[in-house]
Amino acid sequence: MNVSQYVISVDAMGGDNAPAAIVAGAQAAVRTFGDIRLLLCGKREALEGAAGERISIIDAREVIEMEESPMIAVRKKTDSSLVRALMEVREGRAQAAVSAGSTGALLAGGMFKVGRIPGIDRPALAPVIPGLKGPVLLLDVGANVDCQPKFLNQFGLMGAAYMTGVLGIENPKVGLANIGTEEEKGNKLAKETHALMKNQTSYNFVGNVEAREIISGETQVVVFDGFDGNLILKYTEGLASAMSKMLKEELLRDARSKFGALFLKPALKRFKSRMDYREHGGAPLLGVDGALIKAHGSSDARAIETAIGQARNMIKNDVVGKIRAGVAGLSNPDDKGEK
């Protein structure tokens, strides 16, 4: 086996539990994955003892805080742990980067430091939620508001490439989130996007998906304008937490329920964990010319290890290459010259 085949840079200072959880997650990841090498970016003195056989330290003197303006922070803090990690990708010393820091800064840095894949207009943030029949990738969930139809068409390709490359789903079904299944349904954006998606040849478009069907898991990639996707993702968070609370209230309402609930602690814990999309790893930022993973801000070592594993699979299965190769099929060659 070719040791250290995949090089991943890690923002060691990003996230609520940085740097301790990031370092612990990195150390766990190199034990789990024999074929990765990690570049930990952060203040050298804060990362003391973290370096090892397949972990190197890259000294970065600045940290981008959550409340900073992402665009300004990424432009000015060139010695920040995030920008250093991204520059490793840009300059070809790493093929992937992982950060649990500011989402906005990762988006800005992905766009302006790493750069887009040729033919892709906008990168998209693409978390996976647990559907009844399997995982569902939602994109975009907030990197872009006011999308154009061609952005959404590109999202379809990007989502399909990720689901094939990282989750091993061959020819995943891609749907457009809409208020009805019929082709003529929806707002102006949805109608124009539907027409583009129907005519491309790069991925398996199955038509409009009504929101009540998303969680079924029948359609593995669901495409949204970033404004709508963000509403849906955050609503999921709120609803899952509210439903846990309501359930708890009902279980404690009378003696009979209380008695039964005693036996249910493990089952209820499993239920809560299934509903929590944050336990299902980080979200890739797709469309940039490298494998970028946004780990949740509250990530512990286990979550960081999972996110590093996702980055590894993105490299190993060449998700960027799959997107690059699919761009040509986004507009139907038969349509050329007519427009």
Add this chain to the structure above:
Amino acid sequence: MNVSQYVISVDAMGGDNAPAAIVAGAQAAVRTFGDIRLLLCGKREALEGAAGERISIIDAREVIEMEESPMIAVRKKTDSSLVRALMEVREGRAQAAVSAGSTGALLAGGMFKVGRIPGIDRPALAPVIPGLKGPVLLLDVGANVDCQPKFLNQFGLMGAAYMTGVLGIENPKVGLANIGTEEEKGNKLAKETHALMKNQTSYNFVGNVEAREIISGETQVVVFDGFDGNLILKYTEGLASAMSKMLKEELLRDARSKFGALFLKPALKRFKSRMDYREHGGAPLLGVDGALIKAHGSSDARAIETAIGQARNMIKNDVVGKIRAGVAGLSNPDDKGEK
């Protein structure tokens, strides 16, 4: 007490369980509410025996089916149970109408047969969902896609008037669904709408509401573009049903859980019923010049009785009048002349 103060027309042929459930619901409603009189619209022979002291039959020979084009059906089927019910409102013989039939046909009929309140551009469909701290009205959930900022500003007024008039909530908090709480967040529509809402004087605008906060019930009216509101509402349906399934799976996974679950049947039933927004009555179509209630298609007699009660409260507390009176305050008089 002034008997038969409130006259409500009822589409007796609309919905999965029509006409039997509609007739039974109407009969229950006149027993519950001593101050209403009902006009049951439908085929006379199908409604045999339904007439009574405060229930009259209005013969209507046609029925609008679910799969018909709403606009065409409403225009052509002038002798349908729905159009007859709406014409009773238009011509002043009833102040409210209830239908469990096609949502699209009710929207088209509300707009073109009953007509809008002066100063309101678009009617909005406004269901109530159960929040943790109390009911939350969502509008619009699908009557209008591609909204303009002024439509959303009007929705804020309409939602507040309904929550005050029908649910008795004084000065309800009205929020704009958005991807962040800061004023400058969101897409073009959200930013422009925020500016209008901030400057109006007709209702209590509390700013942007992130989707994860909707279900908390802190904000009693949440305003959406109809496309987004429809996604959120249908997603709620799907998620509630998926979560019940996941919970059931976890409860049946091992012997210990199965034993505990035996004691939990009533608690789990209460939980399911709390999550089901359809049990919380029909949705008003706000902004039309009459009190129109869309009952769920699968309504049973109890749901129809509830919907008739909502229509009664809309009349009794003059929701239409409150909306009419609020229109003047939608644009800040101080801004006049500057634009």
